[in-house]
Amino acid sequence: MNRTKCDECGGKIIKNTVDFSLYGISLGKFNAEVCTKCGEECFDEETSDMIDEAAKAKGLWGLGAKSKVGIAGDSFIIRVNKKLAKFLDLKKGEEVSLRPETKNKLIIEV
Numbered sequence: 001m002n003r004t005k006c007d008e009c010g011g012k013i014i015k016n017t018v019d020f021s022l023y024g025i026s027l028g029k030f031n032a033e034v035c036t037k038c039g040e041e042c043f044d045e046e047t048s049d050m051i052d053e054a055a056k057a058k059g060l061w062g063l064g065a066k067s068k069v070g071i072a073g074d075s076f077i078i079r080v081n082k083k084l085a086k087f088l089d090l091k092k093g094e095e096v097s098l099r100p101e102t103k104n105k106l107i108i109e110v
């Protein structure tokens, strides 16, 4: 990849080293092409693979999951799989806070 202009805004692209975080956990610094105007960061294939490996090494791989909505009595149930529960350190009986961020996004704070 050798872009000189940003696909998003037409701004100038420079090569830079950026901190990459996943789920709020830093995976380290990686080489990227960064737009000086909008800040869009772009990684080449090799760097993307390195980021994936770093995520796997930290146990952050595959934490995103799909869940089906169930119903129990008057409540709706959304299951959290074991891997994600472990990452969040969820315990049975623990209280969490729920709030909608938008019409189609639910925030659960542990």
Ligand SMILES: [Zn+2]
Binding pocket: 006, 007, 008, 009, 010, 011, 035, 036, 037, 038, 039, 040
């Ligand atoms: Zn841009």
